[in-house]
Every structure is written in structure tokens, then in C-alpha cells.
Amino acid sequence: MMLGLMVIRRKDIQVIKKNFQFRIYTFFLKEYTILFIMYIVLSLLYNQIPNLPKPLRNVHQLDHATSGCYCLALTKKSAGIASVAFAKRKVDKYYLAIVRGWMKNDSYVVEQPIADVPNNRYRMCIGTEDNPGKSSKTEIKVLRRGYFNSSLPPSSSTTPPLSPSEYIQVTLIRLHPITGRRHQLRLHCQFLNHPIVGDWHYERQIMDYTDTWRMMLHAQKLVIPLNKNEEVLDVDAGDPFSELVTENSGYDYVDEVQRENK
DSSP: OOOOOOEEEETTEEEEEEOTTEESSSOOOHHHHHHSOOEEHHHHHHHHOTTSOSSOEEOSOOOTTOEEEEEEESSHHHHHHHHHHHHTTOSEEEEEEEEESOOSSSEEEEOOOEEEETTEEEEEEEOOSSSOOBOOOEEEEEEEEEEEOTTSOTTOSSOOOOOGGGOEEEEEEEEEESSOOTTHHHHHHHHTTOOBTTOTTTTTTTSOOOOOSSOOEEEEEEEEEOSTTOOEEEEEOOOSSGGGSBSOSSOOHHHHHHHHHO
């Protein structure tokens, strides 16, 4: 099976455009193989590009349900350089997400610590006094408020006529994580009471889960410094979400906000 990958290689750094529901690492749990049809990115990469060095080295994290830019190193040296760049926050990362509801502000800065959930390896949580976690920061910019139909297949070339009741209110946002904690973006959206559409772990904690074909989180852009001469690798994995958010469905955003504030 082909990944349909965008592959950019420069100075022993490989950036791929990962599909959603593709795992980066080769270890996975038995229960996941029963619940989902998962594919191992590295194995498919070697099949498509046989001359790639082995092993490719992971230098950062990207959840299996998240699509978009993922960086791999071809040598031990380049892995070290890239890992340090990520650790020291010299890499700029930008994500797109579709979240539930209409965000009232046009921008947000969320600074909430991220902590482990005791006895649960699959989830994280916002830190508390008893479980403080690690500091984290995310900048969020609203791109569009509109409507989303969770039953519409992503391959549909035309949108069938639907009544307003068949849509949910959503906001398309761009996220810029300043830190890189596990599940940071997902939790910071949940903290704002605007969880990411299709996020099995965090959407259903505060509202009805949207049963759709994927979690609506996409790693759109990576800007990676390659050396001290200010050479950078700037990769953009495109925008798969804008076409999924319709601008109106029989409601007016301003009127809705005014009604909510009364």
C-alpha cells in the first residue's frame, strides 16, 4: 500500500507527510491492532525508497491520529542536531485543527501545564496542585468559524444539500505550540471547551463525541534550522480542513454570539 507521501530530504533530514492513523514507531499494542487498521510508516518508506539509510531515527513525536509533517533523521549525527533543535524550541511547528463550537475571540494564548494521568498510559491531563506536570504554552489563531458535517466522506467531490440540523458548529484554527508536551494541543483545546473534532480521548470527556472518519488535527508546517548559517528546511503539508468547514448553514455567527451573551 502506498502512503501518498510528500518526501523532502536535505542534509540528512527527511520530512514526510504522514497520513492520519499511521504509526511512526514499530511497537504497537495488541488491542490497537484489533480496534484499528494501522500501518507502520517506516516499513512502508523502506518499501517505497529502498536506498534509504537504516535505521531512520525519530527526532520528535506525532500522534498516530495526527496527519502532516514528520521529521526523521538519516544519520546519528543529524538525529542529534535535530533532536537538540526540537528540545531547545528552535523548530517552529504549526498545526491546523477543527474544534467544536464557535470560539468567541480571534486569538488565544493558553499556558496550562500538562501532566501524566496516573495508571493511564493513553491519556494526559491539565496539571493540578497535586499533579503539577510540566509547563506548556500554545498560541492559537482563529481562521474561520462555520459548520462541519461529520458524515461527509473526505473524498466527496461535491457536498450534498443538508439541513442546518445535520451540521455541527466548528472553528478552524491554527496552533503554534511553543512547548512540545504530549497531547498538548488536544488538551489546550479541551481546556478552552473547544475540543478537537473526532478526538476520542478528550472530546467525549466534556461533550458528545463526534463519530467521524478521523481526528481533525494536522501538522501543517515545520521550519527546522539546519546549521549555524541560518539555513532552514521549511516544509508545508497543505491544508486538508478548509474545504470541510462551510461558511453558513442557516445561522449567523454574530447573532448567535449576541444571543449567548444575553
